[in-house]
Amino acid sequence: MNFHRLLERQIKKFIPEPGWGEPWLEKFLAAVNESYLSFERDKELSEHSFHISEKEYQQLNADLLAEVNIKKLSIKKLKDSINTIDLENKISLDPHSDNLLSIVDYLNEQIDQRKKVEEKLRDLSLVSEETSNMVLIADAHQKTMWVNKAFCEISGYTLQEVIGKKPGYFLQGPGTDQKTISKIREELQAGNSFHGRILNYNKSGSTYWIDLSINPIKDNDGKISKYISVGTDVSDQIQKSEELLKSELKWKIAMEGSGGGVFEYDAEKNHFITSTNLKVMLGLPPEQPFLSIEELTECIVPDSRKKINKAFEQLLSGHLHTINQEISFLHTDGTELALLIKALPTKFNAQGKPSYILGTTTDITEIKQTEIALANRVRQFQGLSENIPAAIYEYQFNKDGTEEFKYISPAIEKIFGISPAEFMANGISYIHPEDLHIFLSKNKLARDLHVPFICESRLIIPGKGTFWQYVSSSFTYYTQRGDAVFTGIISDITQEKNAVDLLRINEEKYKAIIATMKLGLLEADQNNLITYANNAFCRMSNWEHSELIGCNINHVLLPITFVRDQNPLNDWDAHEIKVKDKLGNERWWLVSKAPRYSERGVQVGSVGIYLDISQQKDLEISLVNAREEAIKLAKTKENFLANMSHEIRTPLNGIIGMIRELRKMELTRKQELYVRNAGTASQHLLSIVNNILDLSKIEAGVFDLSTAPFSLREVFKEVKEIVKSMAVEKGLELKFDISNDLAKRFIGDSLR
Incomplete structure (x- = not known):
């Protein structure tokens, strides 16, 4: 078994070799050996960690030293910058101090001022951007820095297209007045403002006129830093x-x-x-x-x-x-x-x-x-309205949605036994419940569409019974407030026959009045068949009355060479037409038409009034021809005088030149006198020819006289010398008697 070197030396030193083979000892030694090995591993790890930490500390220390140096350098540069922009010396900075509080205070103050300036600039920018006027800001070299939305809309250029360019480069064109351009240049070079009108060109090449104001903006040193120009489109005015x-x-x-x-x-x-x-x-x-x-x-x-x-x-x-x-x-x-x-x-x-x-x-x-006659007729009509078996009324539809009676004639009391004031206040309440719906429906149509109001309904009047009323009215006029007024009549149905007869009598009476006038009157039904024509129309058209009745109105006016509508019944305003009458004569008529309604308010046809305006049309043509003839004559005169100017001046200048050459030769006194007189006379003649043939002066009424000093005695002397020979030829004696009191010099035109 391999042991740690230190443990192996200790075993050999303290444990006898015969005891090494004991099992319990081997386990113990193995555990101790593992502890020794673990200690070695931990020691190696600790040494390695310490070595790494030492390197990191050294690097951190180096970084901190570098940051300190950078900080000191930054503080120094910041102080230098502040001292540069602080023109008023509001802050004093120690170049050896690292204290940033004074710098922070100064910068905070500058930031506050900058915010205020930015707010003002933002407000001005909004105004400039939203105004309908063209606004352009240029630098001191007159190169574009900014334009507003109105400038882009009118000129067709975008902001990116014009930045860095002079306005005249892309706005002016061949039609721009060169004097105006020079005036702008002179004023701006002199540091002055400019105001005037100028013709500009937009991006597409179309022209427009603007009323232009250019103002220089100067800095604290009095030098121009910017130009602000404001232009108003005045093309419509021009x-x-x-x-x-x-x-x-x-x-x-x-x-x-x-x-x-x-x-x-x-x-x-x-x-x-x-x-x-x-x-x-x-x-x-x-x-x-x-x-x-x-x-x-x-x-x-x-x-x-x-x-x-x-x-x-x-x-x-x-x-x-x-x-x-x-x-x-x-x-x-x-x-x-x-x-x-x-x-x-x-x-x-x-x-x-x-x-x-x-x-x-x-x-x-x-x-x-x-008008006076009509006013008298109105008074007569008002008197009659109080006695006819029908009440006249005016009903007003107000703009605010309300409606009311404006007037009812006193006849209402004779018809229904109700006073005008009572009927105006409670008229709707008297209508029979079964008839109220249709009455209100027709009333709504009249209010909304201004169509005629015609209605038959029953009235229940307390204490007097039930009556039938016939109400007919139509739109008449607007009040000053814009309220619509309908005028009509209210009558008892039992008296309808009398009312119809009265209307027929009035209609015939007015037709008789129109028949005696120079205005042609023509009535037609819904099928355009003529039902009535007055004598004036028959004379205008050369048609007989019997030939017109029952004839289609479009057949009568078939040879129309100018008409706005193929169906005259659809054209209710006045217009001019050119027609041929029955005999083939071309005539110009002024036509005014209107729909014709029955007593019940139903359209039954049309009525037209015709006025012969042929003389006025002939006058218009004559005026045009006369103007063209005058232009031709003026041109002929101008050409003639121009040719004559050359033909007369050329030989006359030749004569003057020959006389000038003669005066250079040796002449007798008599010959010299004749040559001098001929030269003077030819100069006079040339001056007269110049004045006569100067067409521009004659047409403009400008015939200037010279105001040079001259001697009247010398003038008489020259005249005498010129005409002396002619007087001698005729056996006349020419004498001039000039007073000694006459001034020596006069101011005037000696040639004339």
């Missing part, structure tokens, strides 16, 4: 202004052709420029070009002066956007006219106040007279 200028001429021509008057008021010059029609209306001389506001005011009836003067004052001050008033004028013959004045500003001054006003005048004297 387009509307151009369209307005283009349409003004068409509008004036149309107004003159329609018989209305046109006026323009220049607030800065206090001049009224009026059309011929307006001057004819007022009896003023057509050749008078301008009217002052005082002269025009004299033509207004005194009661209307304050009204129109106040309106113009409010319009010129900007408190009123348009004028739409009826004003009474006095004709020069003393008669009173009613004119409808409509005006609006078309130009504004630097303060945003109107400086130029454009307006129209329409003679509505006949309309006002008709």
Whole structure:
């Protein structure tokens, strides 16, 4: 058995060799041997662990020393950085101290300030991002640093596409005004702001106008660090202004052709420029070009002066956007006219106040007279409504969902024995329970769809019995609050015959009135078969009345060359059509149609009013042709004068050159006099030709006179020398008598 070396020496020393073979001794020695071996193993492990721990401690110590050195270096660099950015010397740091508390305090203060600045920048960023204006921030070299969402939407560029680029590089194009670009460059180089309008191009190449403001941002040293530009898209304003200028001429021509008057008021010059029609209306001389506001005011009836003067004052001050008033004028013959004045500003001054006003005048004297007649008829109608066997009422559907009677005529008391106030308060409660459902259903349709309300129902009136009422109404108008008002009648069914007869009489009466007018009237049933045509329509179409009745309306108007709808009954608004009458004559008609209902509110067809506007159409064509002819004549004149300018100036310059060469030769005194006179005359002639043939000056009304000093005596002397030979040929004596009191020098144009 192998034992541990130390144990083996001890056995040999203390146990006799004869006893080694004892079994109990061998077990004991084996256990002791195992203990020795375990001790050796534990010792080796301990030594190994201690050796490893020693190495780790040494490495840790080295790491700590390195960290201390790094910390000292970091603290030193941190102090150096703080001293660099602390321009105001708010903190004093010991370069040999490792105390970080003062640094921490300073950094905390800087962090707080940084947070406040970031909050302000975040707020400004949100405002810039959400505004509809284009916002661009550029650095001191005018290179883009940031743009907002509106900039990207309008220009089509993303932020990544424009960063580091100058705005002019990707926004400006061939149509951008070079003067504006130069102005921006000059202002920014001078450190100034810029404000103006400029044409830009988006990414797709389309143009848009912006109202641009560029402002430089300076740092504490007064140096420009950034540029902030804000642009507002004004393309719509520019387009509307151009369209307005283009349409003004068409509008004036149309107004003159329609018989209305046109006026323009220049607030800065206090001049009224009026059309011929307006001057004819007022009896003023057509050749008078301008009217002052005082002269025009004299033509207004005194009661209307304050009204129109106040309106113009409010319009010129900007408190009123348009004028739409009826004003009474006095004709020069003393008669009173009613004119409808409509005006609006078309130009504004630097303060945003109107400086130029454009307006129209329409003679509505006949309309006002008709209104007076209608008002009298209304009063007559109100008187009749109190006596007819039916009550007239107005029923109002309010926007808040409530509804109420607005008016019931006193006739309701004669019909049902109930006062108007009582019926307005309790009308629904009188309806028979069996009829209430259908009454409310039709009432709901009228409220929701504004369809006519027609209903027969029973009324149970306490103490008076049961009655049948016939209610018929339709939508009439909206109140200022937007409430829908229905107007109709309430009648006793037993009197229905009388009511129908009365309606028929009224219908025939109004048809008779229309028949005498110049408006054509045509009625058709649901199948488009004509049921009625007045005399005016027969004259317009050259059809006989008997030929029209029963004829399909589309067959009568079959030769239509311009119509918006193949079925005129489906077109309820006014429109223009070109037709051929029975004789084949082409005519222009203005057509206005509406559905026609029976007494029960059921649509039974259509009614149309026709107005012959052929003369107005011919006038439009004549105006277009006249304009084209005027353009051709102007071009012909321009070409003629241009050719003549060359043809006349060329030989004349040759003559002047020959005279100049003659003066260089040796001449007698008489020859020299003739040559000098010929030179002076040719120069005068060239000056006159230049002025006559200068088309641009003549058309622009610019004919400038020289303001150079000259001697009147010398002028007379030159004239005398020029015409002297002609006077001698005719046997005339030419003398000039010039006063000695005449000034020696004058300022003016000696050639003219």
